[in-house]
């Protein structure tokens with residue numbers, strides 16, 4: 001039986017038009033597609049219905065409310081469609097894929113995010129290939145998770161990162177192999193695909209307030225700077241450290257600042273600034289010192305996925321101790337445990 005795909009157009013370069021201040025989101029994407037694709041080519045694609053969001057955004061404007069909208073949109077049409085494509089800007093696509101993967105755990109159908117580096121209205125657009133590839137993946141019922149499709153690569157959404165601002169190869173998943181490829185043949189690496197563990201209803205909770213901040217170590221960072229950052233009213237902070245999770249253990253004032261914040265109930269999660277690899281706080285004394293200050297290792301989760309995982313868990317009303325326990329629980333394929 002032929003598949004029916006729901007396409008949610010949220011904005012992003014794929015539908016943008018030029019303006020005096022640079023590209024801006026543009027409406028009537030369906031009209032643009034009809035101009036680009038002859039009817040017989042259109043008819044050869046999986047059948048789809050495109051819904052254009054009333055407020056199209058450059059994804060740099062993404063906020064938790066947009067995630068609520070995308071997740072509830074998919075949830076409310078879940079029974080009517082076989083697969084879902086989300087057209088989204090590339091800048092924060094890795095965050096949105098991650099967030100939707102936590103809000104729609106136990107998915108039994110594909111949800112494929114895509115977009116483009118050059119708009120569809122331009123001759124050299126990569127938008128057509130990305131849209132057609134994403135539709136193809138969304139019609140494949142072996143996929144039961146949130147993925148990102150871009151320039152021939154199918155990546156797990158919550159493992160993906162935007163790594164290149166200029167190449168068509170904008171995305172990769174440094175700590176997890178690609179799930180598939182679309183070349184002459186479309187191939188999926190079935191052993192890597194996520195198999196949903198439960199059948200419970202989706203957890204669509206996503207607070208509009210900010211629960212999580214992201215901090216980064218840099219040479220010369222001091223206690224005063226860190227104290228002011230940690231005094232922000234957040235439940236949790238991601239601390240982007242060096243290498244396998246190391247920090248300046250010679251700076252006792254800085255370590256005391258971390259210890260004070262964690263003793264006060266703030267969660268600080270250690271993730272590496274490196275593109276690839278996992279955090280092992282015990283590999284060096286410079287990492288153990290952070291563990292002694294109450295900082296918890298976030299293993300090989302990306303910053304984007306960790307931000308969203310924490311935001312989601314706090315939105316569900318979990319306490320810091322409960323959230324801490326979930327860091328090493330693989331909710332939707334985001335972490336190697």
Ligand code: ASN
Pocket residue numbers: 011012013014057058059060088089090091092115116117118
């Ligand atoms: N600024 C754009 C966006 O994220 C970039 C893109 O989509 N390529 O919406």
